[in-house]
Amino acid sequence: MKTAFLKNLTNYGYSFLLLPAFSYSSNTAISFEVHHLLRKYQAKQKAIFFHPNYLKSLAQFWKGRGVRAYRLSTGFMITSAAIELCQDVTLYGFWPFSKNLDGKPISHHYYDNQLPKPGFHAMPKEFYQVLQLHHKGVLKLQLGECEKR
Incomplete structure (x- = not known):
């Protein structure tokens, strides 16, 4: 599943991925998991969050x-x-x-x-x-x- 996700993101080149980390507490863990995944695999996309x-x-x-x-x-x-x-x-x-x-x-x-x-x-x-x-x-x-x- 992680591989498919990362492959799909390649369509967007160097872009930002706005994640709802702080909209609800239930979104925080998955948003940070995506953030760490992008960094680990050196994806072109960067995770960002609304403060x-x-x-x-x-x-x-x-x-x-x-x-x-x-x-x-x-x-x-x-x-x-x-x-x-x-x-x-x-x-x-x-x-x-x-x-x-x-x-x-x-x-x-x-x-x-x-x-x-x-x-x-x-x-x-x-x-x-x-x-x-x-x-x-x-x-x-x-x-x-x-x-x-």
């Missing part, structure tokens, strides 16, 4: 703007970090509904076909905030398919 205080501050910031949930979605956390770190941010695939604009069923994760547990994330409220950021020009939200080049 626990950053996650707490981020949750408080968005809670003050009406996003109240058990936990922010990973996509919303990464969007928030991207806004802080990047000059230009374009989002594709950030969609809180179970069907796309053409009415085709879609999942919320790229790796499974499962919808989030009810009440776990505040996807519509997160999406509303993303729409507001798009409207203000803070980021660009790509809703339809990307143009083919």
Whole structure:
């Protein structure tokens, strides 16, 4: 299993692998195991973690703007970090509904076909905030398919 994991990562070249080490205590051990595995086999990817205080501050910031949930979605956390770190941010695939604009069923994760547990994330409220950021020009939200080049 470790070999397959490392082989799959080669597709991403020199990149960062954001791991949820401090989102829940149950994620800590596996996240550090992945970190040590990457170092042991000298993978091109580097494991990174959100600092626990950053996650707490981020949750408080968005809670003050009406996003109240058990936990922010990973996509919303990464969007928030991207806004802080990047000059230009374009989002594709950030969609809180179970069907796309053409009415085709879609999942919320790229790796499974499962919808989030009810009440776990505040996807519509997160999406509303993303729409507001798009409207203000803070980021660009790509809703339809990307143009083919």
